[in-house]
Amino acid sequence: MEALKDIMLRVAGVIEESIVDGPGLRFVLFLQGCRTHCKGCQNPQTWDFNGGTLVSAEDVLARIQGDPLVHGITFSGGEPFEQAQALLPLAAELKRRGYHLMAFSGYTFEQLLPKPGCRELLSLLDLLVDGPFIEEEKSLELRFRGSRNQRILNLAASREAGWTPVLDALNGSIER
Ligand code: SF4
Numbered sequence: 674m675e676a677l678k679d680i681m682l683r684v685a686g687v688i689e690e691s692i693v694d695g696p697g698l699r700f701v702l703f704l705q706g707c708r709t710h711c712k713g714c715q716n717p718q719t720w721d722f723n724g725g726t727l728v729s730a731e732d733v734l735a736r737i738q739g740d741p742l743v744h745g746i747t748f749s750g751g752e753p754f755e756q757a758q759a760l761l762p763l764a765a766e767l768k769r770r771g772y773h774l775m776a777f778s779g780y781t782f783e784q785l786l787p788k789p790g791c792r793e794l795l796s797l798l799d800l801l802v803d804g805p806f807i808e809e810e811k812s813l814e815l816r817f818r819g820s821r822n823q824r825i826l827n828l829a830a831s832r833e834a835g836w837t838p839v840l841d842a843l844n845g846s847i848e849r
Contacts, residue, residue, distance in 0.1 A: 675762060676731075677729065677730040677731035677734060677762055677763060677766065678729050678730075678731040679729070680729060680730040680731075680759055680762055680763070681727045681728070681729055681730075681759070682702075682704065682727070682728055682729070682730055682733065682756060682759055682760065682763070683704065683705040683706060683722070683724075683725045683726070683727055683756065684702065684703065684704060684705055684725050684726055684727075684728045684733075685703040685704065685705040685716070685718070685719040685724070685725045685750065685751050686703045686725075687700065687701060687702055687703065687733075687736065688700070688701040688703075689736070689740060689743075690740065690742065690743065691747070693817070694747040694749060694775075694777075694817070695745055695747045695773075695775040695800065695817060696745065696773070696775075696800075696843065697744055697745045697773065698742055698743055698744065698745065699743060699744075699745035699746060699747050699773075699775070700736070700737045700740065700743045700745070700746050700747070701746075701747045701749055702733060702746065702747070702748055702749070702753075703716070703719060703749050703750055703751055704719075704725075704748060704749070704750045704751045704752065704753040704755070704756050704760075705719055705721070705722070705724050705725025705726075705750070705751050706719070706720070706721065706722035706724075706725070706750070706751050706752060706755050706756070707719055707720045707750055707751045707752040707755070707779060708720075708752065708755070709752060709779035709780070709805050711779060711805045711806040711807070711808075712808050713806060713808035713811065714806060715806075715819075716750070716751070719750055719751035720751070722755075725751075730759070730760075730762060730763040733763060734763060734766060734767070737767070737772075743772075744771075744772060744773060745772060745773040745774070745775065746767055746772050746773070746774050746775070747775045747776065747777070748760065748764075748774075748775070748776040748777070749776070749777045750777065750778075750779075752778065752779050752780070753776050753777065753778065754776070754778050754780060754785055754788065754790075754791050754794065757788065757789065757790035757791045757793070757794045758789060758790035760790075760794055761790060761793055761794055761797070764794060764797040764798065765797055768797050773799050773800075774797060774798045774799050774800075775798060775799060775800040775801070775802070776794070776798055776800075776801055776802070777801075777802045778801060778802070778803050778804075779804070779805045779806070780803065780804075780805075781803045781804050782795075782801060782803045782824075782826055782831065782838045783838070785803070786836060792836075795828055795831075795832075796832065798828050799827075799828055799829065800825060800826065800827065800828060800841055800843070801825075801826045801828055802817055802818055802823055802824070802825050802826075803823060803824055803826060803838075804820075804822050804823045804824065805820075805822070805823075806819045806820050806823070807820045807821075807822050808820070810822050816843060817843065824838065824840055824844060825840065825841045825843045825844040826838050826839060826840060826841060826844075827839050827840065827841035827842075
């Protein structure tokens with residue numbers, strides 16, 4: 674496998690400590706580039722595939738490791754699965770180190786499965802929030818989600834079910 678120092682990720686930004694992008698205290702990596710272009714997207718500056726900054730996977734890992742309070746990593750965007758193959762070695766290393774891994778995608782679980790590198794990346798993750806943001810289904814009450822069509826999938830259970838989507842218990846939780 675390619676060394677992390679040789680793998681460049683196109684990154685829109687990071688949040689080093691977040692409590693709103695998944696369970697617990699999390700490091701959030703926003704990947705640059707998205708072709709879904711949802712109406713009402715909060716981050717249209719992340720759409721341009723030539724935007725953002727190139728950062729090595731090794732540098733991302735070092736930043737994550739610099740904070741002993743963080744136990745979860747969230748890949749967000751932009752569309753993280755557009756860089757699925759580049760993310761694989763970093764995700765594998767994070768999993769090996771025991772981090773809880775979650776991703777957001779504008780694609781549904783079913784749409785992701787045949788895309789290059791995506792099933793492999795989903796094999797390493799714990800949770801997936803899937804589907805585009807749909808303004809007409811927007812709700813401020815949903816935990817970790819922007820619109821009602823989006824699902825929080827338990828990926829271990831989904832894999833065990835033969836790669837069919839299984840909702841996580843968090844799917845029913847609401848913001849208070
Ligand atoms: S998938 Fe996410 S980043 Fe892409 S347009 Fe939709 S809300 Fe914005």
